[in-house]
Amino acid sequence: MINQTTIDRLNDLKRQYLLLSQGNESFLREISLAEIPEMVYNSNAIENSTLTLEDTEKILTGTELPRKVNIREVFEAKNLAQITEMLLSKSRHKQSVKLILNLHKMLLTNIDDSIAGRFRSGKEWVRIGNHLGANPSFVNQLMHELIEQYDVTKNLYFLDKIAHFHAEFETIHPFVDGNGRMGRILINLQLMNAGLPPIIIQNKSKHTEYYPLFSTYPTTMRYDGFTKLFALLLQESLHKRITQLTAKKIIPLSLWASRNDVKANVAANKAKRQTIPAFRLREKWMIDSDFKM
Incomplete structure (x- = not known):
């Protein structure tokens, strides 16, 4: 659902990236590791964390903060960084319900262990603005179906598949807490499984580029806005790595x-x-x- 010019541009960047990757795998991993503070800061800030990028960097390096911060936000930063580093430890992780639940458990450890690593059930309804997450009775089934659909779908452009999965995941809102961060983790898991670098959805533009896409999806089922956003961010991520490998x-x-x-x-x-x-x-x-x- 993006135009052919963008697809051609992405294909060209992917070819350059894969060619330059040969023999530079360790350096490319270092680039992604260096991005972790920015990735963690932006994903948490989208969820209204008060930590700045500088705060996040200090927390992740064990440096003392100049001000008192909420201990929950400290663990949000540390846990998300740990997950990101784990995903970068190898090129592919098979996407499954088990993996998603394990990642969620890591995400909420020391934050709320009673809901960590499990889907909503019983009377655990969630509301995000004027949107209600899926009926808790069907969340487990819906998540199994979503992952199966992602695996068997072969006729969609890869960014359309990722965009559709993200829109559906956030519409289901399968967890009591941590859905936004988990959704963005899974975008990067899917990109890395495709041999591509992770992207960073920017907090600064969430109200103009990201949030509006969620409000229209449930009533239109159109996810092309996510595809376009991810295409831009993937081009940026590829440009960064190609430039760092080639520029004087x-x-x-x-x-x-x-x-x-x-x-x-x-x-x-x-x-x-x-x-x-x-x-x-x-x-x-x-x-x-x-x-x-």
Whole structure:
């Protein structure tokens, strides 16, 4: 459900990435490990965590924080980082109900062990805004069917499959808590199982690019908005890795724009549309200093 131009661009980037990956597997893993604080910060901030990126980095490195923070948020950061690092430890993890439940148990350990590692059941209804999660009586069945459907579907573009799974997962909302973070973990699990790098859904744009997609899906069953968002973020992730493997020097996009007589807002718009090979580092757009349009 994305246009052929975007598919062709992604295919070209995937070819470059896979070619450059040969012999550079350990460095590519280091890039993903270095991204963990940003990945953890953004995913938790989407769920309204008060931790900043700097707070998250300090927690994950064992550095003392300059202020008191909620102990729950500390464990949210540590647990999510642990899961991400585990998933990066090997290239593929077979997606299954058992794996999802194990990941959820890791996610909520020391936060709420009574609901960690199990689906909702009984009278455990959940509401997110004006959306009610699936009837608890059917959650287990729905999750088994969703995973089976993902496995057997062969006629969809891979990003459409991931987008549909994410939309359905969050509509079901199978857990009492941790659904958003788990959904984003599974996006990256599916990408890495396809031999591709993880993506980071940005907290800053959640109200304009991410949340609105959930409000329309239950009544339209259209998930193409998720496909488009994931396609942009995957291009960015691929651009980052290709650039870091090939560029002599990487500079802020604003500096590149001034050097190349490109208006800053034009450069930023091109970066957001991924029509130039820019990527975000600590929420700032970066690019190969030698890139020419």
